[in-house]
Structures are given as structure tokens and as C-alpha cells.
Amino acid sequence: MGELHYLDNASTAFPKPDRVHDAMSSFYRKLGVNPGRSGYDLAMEAGLVVDGTRRALNAFFNNPARDHNRLVFAANASDALNILIQGLVQRGDHVISTQLEHNSVLRPLYMLEQAGVIETDLVPFDGAGFVDPDEIARRLRPSTRLVVVNHGSNVLGTVQPVAQIGRLCRERGVLFAIDSAQTAGVVPIDMEAMRIDAVAFTGHKSLLGPTGVGGLAVGPDLPLRSTRWGGTGVKSAVRAHLEEFPHRCEIGTLNTLGIAGLMAGQEWLRDRGQAAIRAHEMELTALLLDGLREIDGLTCYCAGADDRHLPVLSCNLAGIDAAEVGTILDAQYDIAVRAGLHCAPLVHERLGTTPTGAVRFSIGPFNTRQDVELAARAMGEIGARFPAR
Ligand SMILES: Cc1ncc(COP(=O)(O)O)c(C=O)c1O
Known part of the structure; x- marks a missing residue:
């Protein structure tokens, strides 16, 4: 070859970037312990890397929830979109999405529709590959709970007018989320200015981190339920899964190695511009x-x-x-x-x-x-x- x-x-x-490889190797050699569970120095230091990455990404998306704990880690965008969609909708809700979606949105919606939980409307795109925000506005119903849109098409490369869609959703009191798998790291995403309630992201594409890490930036007004329950490393005597973020959406040991790589990707992006x-x-x-x-x-x-x-x-x-x-x-x-x-x-x-x-x-x-x-x-x-x- x-x-x-x-x-x-x-x-x-x-x-x-080499910086990502180097950071991961160094992190795992020096700090490859389980943070958030123990108080020894090494665990605290590893926890600082996780915490720092939450802060960096929460700022990167300009989440109006300044609390970095509302940046929750997941395995990838597909995982984050499941946390979002399943944690938000309730029986009788209507959800609007688009015909540009990846299966990571289409399939959760389809499964919930098949189970009789929600109704969905998938807005078509025009001949140039763009969704018209007015088409979304026309489909809004009193029962519309969520509008979820693929920010950048993985087939056509078209970037959707999310600021316009965000404005109309906010005016109509509907939650708005984006799938940023193809855009995060390429196209600026400003949750506050674009009135986006949640951003699902994946670490391994333009954020330049490794595979196996992604997450969800959860805005201040998103009433997200936890849909998976288990160990969080803290308050172990409590029977119920913890309500506070990030634990509400995270279970078990985090992909700390991936998170360290994602942080290095953030730094590389920042330095290169x-x-x-x-x-x-x-x-x-x-x-x-x-x-x-x-x-x-x-x-x-x-x-x-x-x-x-x-x-x-x-x-x-x-x-x-x-x-x-x-x-x-x-x-x-x-x-x-x-x-x-x-x-x-x-x-x-x-x-x-x-x-x-x-x-x-x-x-x-x-x-x-x-x-x-x-x-x-x-x-x-x-x-x-x-x-x-
Ligand atoms: C638009 C879009 N959404 C979601 C995903 C899923 O990303 P991941 O495989 O990292 O979960 C992809 C991956 O190609 C994508 O292009």
C-alpha cells in the first residue's frame, strides 16, 4: 500500500493530533485510576481532568447553564441522543425532526412511536438540502414537546439554520435540541445565542478526541429524567439513582481515558483556531x-x-x-x-x-x-x- x-x-x-495521543498516554500512565470514588490524591487529580473537560466543553458550546455538571458524558452521539430523547418525552408527546436525520435520531423516535408513546413528524428538506424553519413552525402542535434537528448532514454536508429554528422554538415554548455529530468542532455552536436546549455531541469526529466518548450539553430549562440507573461513586447508601447532574445521566465508571483525549482535542482546536x-x-x-x-x-x-x-x-x-x-x-x-x-x-x-x-x-x-x-x-x-x- x-x-x-x-x-x-x-x-x-x-x-x-499528536497532542491527543500524548495526553492519553500520559494520563493513563500517571492518572489511570477511578475518579469520583476515593479521596486519595491521584483520584482527585484524575477527577480534575474530568471536571476540566466538562468545563471546557460547557464553555465551548456556551451553555447558558453555567454549571459544568450539566455537561454529561456518554459513549458517543448515539448514546447522548438516546439519553436526551428517552429522558425527555412522555406518553402523548409530539416530536418534530427532519428527513436529514441519522439513524441515531430516527431509530429512537421510531421505537417510541412504535411503542405508542409519541407521534413524530419528519420535515422534508428542499432541493439544496436545507430544512425550512417555516415548515417546522407549520407542524408545531400543542402537544409538541421537542424539535430535534441534525445540525450538519453527514450525507449532503448541508448546515441547517439552527439559530432560526431555535428562535421559533423558544417563541413557541418548545424544547430544541441538535445532533452536532458532524458540526461540533467545525461550525460554531452557541447554545445561548441560538436558543438551543441541548447539544448531543460525539468526541471522535471534528472534536478530534478518541472513539468511545461523547456527551450531552444540557441547558438550564431541560427537564431531563434519568433513564438508566446504577453506580455513581457517591452517596452509595441512597436507594434511588441520584437526581443531581451529572449523575442523573451518567452510570458507572467514566471513559476517563477518552475524556483526557477529548480535552487535548479541545486544546488543539483552541490553539489552531x-x-x-x-x-x-x-x-x-x-x-x-x-x-x-x-x-x-x-x-x-x-x-x-x-x-x-x-x-x-x-x-x-x-x-x-x-x-x-x-x-x-x-x-x-x-x-x-x-x-x-x-x-x-x-x-x-x-x-x-x-x-x-x-x-x-x-x-x-x-x-x-x-x-x-x-x-x-x-x-x-x-x-x-x-x-x-
Ligand atoms: C449526523 C450524525 N449523527 C450521529 C452520528 C452518530 O455518531 P456516533 O457514531 O459517534 O454515535 C453520526 C455518525 O456518523 C452522524 O453523522
Whole structure:
């Protein structure tokens, strides 16, 4: 294998900054004990790292609940979205979401709907890949409890107007949450200014931490119930699971190693500057898009390289399945992409790309011009070899 051209950063950012590796190795060697359970120095020190990461992330999302304990850790965005959705809705509630959602929102909603607990409305997106806030407003009912929206599409790369949606939800007294799996670390998220009641995030994508850690920033007015119960390390004699945050939403030993890595990712982002990283990624996205648009028989879906888009492009070549293109890119060009269906089934349905899906290129901070120039050239060559059958 030659040099790998990794263009699958929307799956997980790779590689991670050296600082993340170093911080994790050092943390686990020096402080790899269980914090929050014992009073010895090492446990207290490990607890400070966990605490510091809560503070950093709570500030990063500008949670109007200044209490950093309302930043709860979870395994990833899927886990956080389950904590959110299952902990919030009650029998008879109505929930509005979108057809852009990942299965991590669609499936919890579907399961609750199937169980007769809630009713849902999934707002469609327009031909450019955006949800119209007025469409959400039209679907609000007296029983609407929650609006939950995918901030950035993992298929189309489109960034939804969450500030507008937040404003209308606040005016109508409805809770508003976002799935920031694709946006946290790329697009600024300000819970206070955007009137967002909860942000579900994952650590391993643009926040540049390791896999296995994510969480939920819980705003001050979110009446979240605990849905899982167990050990918290404190007040062990109390029969019921603790009501206070973060324990309300956390059970068992935390992924302290992941949390230490996530903190290092935060520091790396802060030092490099999120805006500078985004500018680099969008410059490469524009370059890739220019190259792809010249290829006969290639369709890009709702792609763009402006501030309403992420560095994520999905496309197809006429006459050849996405999976086959992915295999050729890998085998012949050492380019890693995601090919097929991307866990957002309604997007593929709408694009007409079910069941074969699309080829997705997603750019990260460590990609170079060479990576995207090669990708565009490779797609051109594959297209020329497989003219539409
Ligand atoms: C939009 C979106 N939401 C949620 C997720 C789930 O993230 P995780 O696998 O880290 O739980 C992803 C992952 O690809 C995603 O793209």
C-alpha cells in the first residue's frame, strides 16, 4: 500500500493530533485510576481532568447553564441522543425532526412511536438540502414537546439554520435540541445565542478526541429524567439513582481515558483556531468540487463549499455502483472514502440513491491539496472507464 489518502473524516477524524495521543498516554500512565470514588490524591487529580473537560466543553458550546455538571458524558452521539430523547418525552408527546436525520435520531423516535408513546413528524428538506424553519413552525402542535434537528448532514454536508429554528422554538415554548455529530468542532455552536436546549455531541469526529466518548450539553430549562440507573461513586447508601447532574445521566465508571483525549482535542482546536481549520477544509472542499464538476456522468448531491456547508461531498458516477467506486479508490489509488448508504436512510430515499448509496468524500484538518487533486483525478479516470451503461 502506498501513502493513504484518508477522505473519510465524517466517519471519524483520522489521524488525531499528536497532542491527543500524548495526553492519553500520559494520563493513563500517571492518572489511570477511578475518579469520583476515593479521596486519595491521584483520584482527585484524575477527577480534575474530568471536571476540566466538562468545563471546557460547557464553555465551548456556551451553555447558558453555567454549571459544568450539566455537561454529561456518554459513549458517543448515539448514546447522548438516546439519553436526551428517552429522558425527555412522555406518553402523548409530539416530536418534530427532519428527513436529514441519522439513524441515531430516527431509530429512537421510531421505537417510541412504535411503542405508542409519541407521534413524530419528519420535515422534508428542499432541493439544496436545507430544512425550512417555516415548515417546522407549520407542524408545531400543542402537544409538541421537542424539535430535534441534525445540525450538519453527514450525507449532503448541508448546515441547517439552527439559530432560526431555535428562535421559533423558544417563541413557541418548545424544547430544541441538535445532533452536532458532524458540526461540533467545525461550525460554531452557541447554545445561548441560538436558543438551543441541548447539544448531543460525539468526541471522535471534528472534536478530534478518541472513539468511545461523547456527551450531552444540557441547558438550564431541560427537564431531563434519568433513564438508566446504577453506580455513581457517591452517596452509595441512597436507594434511588441520584437526581443531581451529572449523575442523573451518567452510570458507572467514566471513559476517563477518552475524556483526557477529548480535552487535548479541545486544546488543539483552541490553539489552531476553529475558523482557520474550517477555512483550510473548505478550501480543499472547493478544489475537490471544482474537479468533480468537470467529470461527465458525475452527480454531486447538494454540494457546496460556502459557510452553509461542511467539508463533506457525496456523489455518484453514472454506470457504476458507489461500492465499486469505493473499492477501486481504495485498491488502485489508496484513497479511503465511505461508499454505500450512510445511516441516513431518508436522505438516500429522497435522492433516489437507495439501495446502493453514494460515494462520500469528507475532509479533515490534516488533508492536503494532493489528497483532493488525486481524488478528483481518480474519479475522472474511473468515470472514463465505466461510461454509463
Ligand atoms: C449526523 C450524525 N449523527 C450521529 C452520528 C452518530 O455518531 P456516533 O457514531 O459517534 O454515535 C453520526 C455518525 O456518523 C452522524 O453523522
